[in-house]
């Protein structure tokens with residue numbers, strides 16, 4: 001392994017959502033063929049891939065079909081059975097390495113890996129029973145949050161518990177989750193001043209190239225908007241980038257990684273979670289960076305030189321959730337704005353909280369980009 005995989009070869013993407021779609025487009029722009037392996041036909045990525053393997057991620061036949069035609073593979077989601085990833089990598093190079101994805105796909109592994117190496121994380125405990133949840137809750141004076149160890153995203157599989165009392169209903173939910181997952185993670189709900197993320201690429205030769213640090217604002221545990229670049233002290237920016245580099249070096253990481261951070265009222269920085277793939281907070285790179293996070297992923301896994309990550313202006317990315325489709329979604333409103341780009345993922349059904357697309361406002365200053373984004377978003381809802 002370690003060879004260069006040149007344009008003309010075939011890139012395999014496991015997962016067919018919007019991240020897979022944008023990865024496919026980036027790979028094709030560089031002249032690669034793209035095979036998407038999706039559990040559903042008619043997925044966002046299926047509609048742009050050169051061809052598709054449709055089948056369950058635990059189906060051996062689908063796996064054989066995929067590895068037969070693919071030269072190098074990557075994932076667009078960490079929620080793929082680890083045995084499948086290990087089996088794929090027996091036949092073809094898969095980046096990031098399955099053992100790295102195994103860490104990021106399971107909150108116990110992830111928090112454990114970080115805490116063991118003294119990376120800053122919120123106080124947490126792995127729990128197997130309701131009693132342990134109640135104990136942690138009583139010992140912690142603050143609010144806490146219970147999270148399922150696998151399968152969670154966009155706030156799914158998360159429940160925030162007030163500092164005062166756990167209700168009957170919450171206990172029933174915890175029991176249900178324990179039945180389903182055996183194990184949960186409980187952590188202190190931090191009084192955060194803000195959230196930010198670092199997306200960076202690393203290749204086989206150990207080159208490390210970060211994108212600018214960006215600010216993230218969530219609503220109901222779901223990313224609402226990303227502000228690029230972040231309005232943070234240089235000291236914090238440098239610290240976040242050096243923590244990201246340290247993680248990638250310790251993992252001997254090849255590919256693109258997103259590290260989500262919290263900053264508390266005292267300026268302390270905590271690592272929230274790791275995403276071993278392109279991330280929603282990097283969508284702005286499509287419209288204002290020299291290289292997008294999707295192209296950078298393709299460069300990193302094929303061994304091509306990593307791209308220039310400078311941004312050419314400020315920008316704000318705002319997610320468009322299915323709720324906005326309850327009335328008529330106003331495409332024209334967004335498209336008639338100047339310096340604004342719209343991306344729709346092509347999902348057939350608009351459900352509440354489902355990510356349907358995003359827009360990015362582009363401006364010379366962060367303040368102007370925010371103002372523009374706020375005005376436009378308000379006019380849509």
Ligand code: ADP
Pocket residue numbers: 122145152153154155156187188189190191192195218221222260272273
């Ligand atoms: P997901 O996999 O759904 O992204 P996260 O653990 O990143 O799960 O949680 C989603 C969001 O919920 C975070 O970005 C943050 O806004 C909020 N959140 C989660 N855990 C905490 C915590 N311990 N303290 C404060 N906010 C939190």
Ligand code: MG
Pocket residue numbers: 260272273
């Ligand atoms: Mg998250």
